[in-house]
Amino acid sequence: MNFNFLSPVSDTVLAHNQLLSPLCLGRKIKIHSIQEGIPELDDIKIVILGVLENRNDVNYIGEDFNLNEIRKSLYTLFPGSWSTTIADIGDIEKGETVEDTYFALKETLTILIQKRIIPIVIGGSQDLTYANYRAYDSLMPMVNIVNVDKAFDLGDSSKPIKNNSFVGKIILDQPYNLFNYSTIGYQTYFNSQEEIDLMERLYFESYRLGEVSNDITLVEPVMRDANIVTLDLGVLKAAEVSLKQKVSPNGLDGKEICAVARYAGISNKVTSFGIYEYKPSHDDEITSMLISQMIWYFIEGVNCRVKDDDFSNDKNHQKYITLADSHELIFYKSTKTGRWWIEIPFLANVNNKLKKHTLLPCTHQDYLDACNDKIPERWYKAYQKNNV
Structure with a gap:
């Protein structure tokens, strides 16, 4: 299998993993390492994939980042009584250009989804959702995207793609494969009236933060119809995350975002799940642990899937x-x-x-x-x- 684009999980994370209890998640999953190479994926159901690309962030000032803290937190958690097998296949590094990274992500995801493996993408900027969407071009005629976000990210599609305007590109770039786009947890003051009107005109769905917080079960039917779920960490309340990650005093709390991740996992249709806009800082433990718990709940959801959408009988x-x-x-x-x-x-x-x-x-x-x-x-x- 051609996964030329992947770099292994760092040795510091693997050394940390060796000190954990043999019952921890990190000791139960297959991991891409320098020594062992990429693990065999024949019996794997879920893979964790990092993408170290953030150059199309509107606030990008040249900083690099890694996902070591997220992996350390995730590996320390104990798995549920899961039947799914999991692998961490490492990271896609920044390409020569952002388009190179998009290409690498698109190719990798296409292979995984074809093999009925569900990728959990942990990324830098959320414009990577565009490459995730393009991975479906040869796989299915129409795609539904659910974006858990404070903003719609429609933007001006005539300008170069950015993390706050990638949806405009998805709507207007050929081939046109987008059937439905839904936003969960948006906050009105982060969206221009033009964007709100455009969402209405296109008959796309949007659920305000207040609606979702009042009744989290609203999310379930929306997720049940999604193929791609993309999640911007900016949707989280500032009190829930570390220094660099703070965006708004209002947002979803930790419990709500884990429920959203579980609903995404339970959906029989969801074949890729992405968590974006991760910005590590020196006091990072809290964000990396929350992301780890979101991933845990998504995997928990996948393990609770029930095939109940066969209407032929x-x-x-x-x-x-x-x-x-x-x-x-x-x-x-x-x-x-x-x-x-x-x-x-x-x-x-x-x-x-x-x-x-x-x-x-x-x-x-x-x-x-x-x-x-x-x-x-x-x-x-x-x-x-x-x-x-």
Whole structure:
């Protein structure tokens, strides 16, 4: 397997790992080292991959960084009763240019996803999500992205790509593979009114910080429909992180972000997960431990996946039909997990890439709302998007 772009985990981390209890995660996973080389991935389900690229950060001033502290923290945690096998395949170093790094990441992720291995990418700047998205070009016709972030990152797509404008590039660069883009935890004052209006016009979904904090379960159906989950550490409350990482006094707390990571893991569709905007500082232990716990919860979620989205067998689900605002809405409830979906009707005269009835994950509350003649917003946006 061609992983020319990867450099091994540093010897200082490996030396630290040797001192840990044999029951710790670091002693249970395969690790890419100078001595052993890249581990065999035939029976691996999840890989951890660092990307040491931050040059397209709008605040970049030439500083380098490494992920040693995150690895040290992660390796000290104890695994759950997991059946998935995990490998740490090391880092993609900065390329000659940022485009070289993008290429290396895209190629590496394409190989991993093809082999049904879920990559957890720990990165510098969040524009790396663009390379993650491009890794799907040859794999599937349409991709859904969920961004856990304080801002939409749409930006001006006519300008060079930056960590606060990569979504504009994803929307406008060919091939056009983006079907849905959702932002979780955004804060209105970090987004221009133009960007908020554009999100509405494109029928993309956005969930404000207050909504998510009031009811974290809102995140689950959104994650259930995602292929790529990208997470900007700037979404975290300043009190939760170390010196350089502080962005805003408001944000998600540690418990909430771990719940979000677990929902991403539980989703059967999520095939890549990225944590970005890591900026180490001398008092870094708290950020690296929180990132480690997010990774732990994502892996925990993957281990709790239940295949409940096979609708070919009627025994697997119950079907409910209701009328809301003169639309016939068809809901499905899994008999295995109790999770809900709603059907998006296929429009015969529309030349879209989804040539079938699409089932959109939703909540039990959406069904109750429909029974009270209120159309669920997720259904409305998806329906309008199919109409465009």
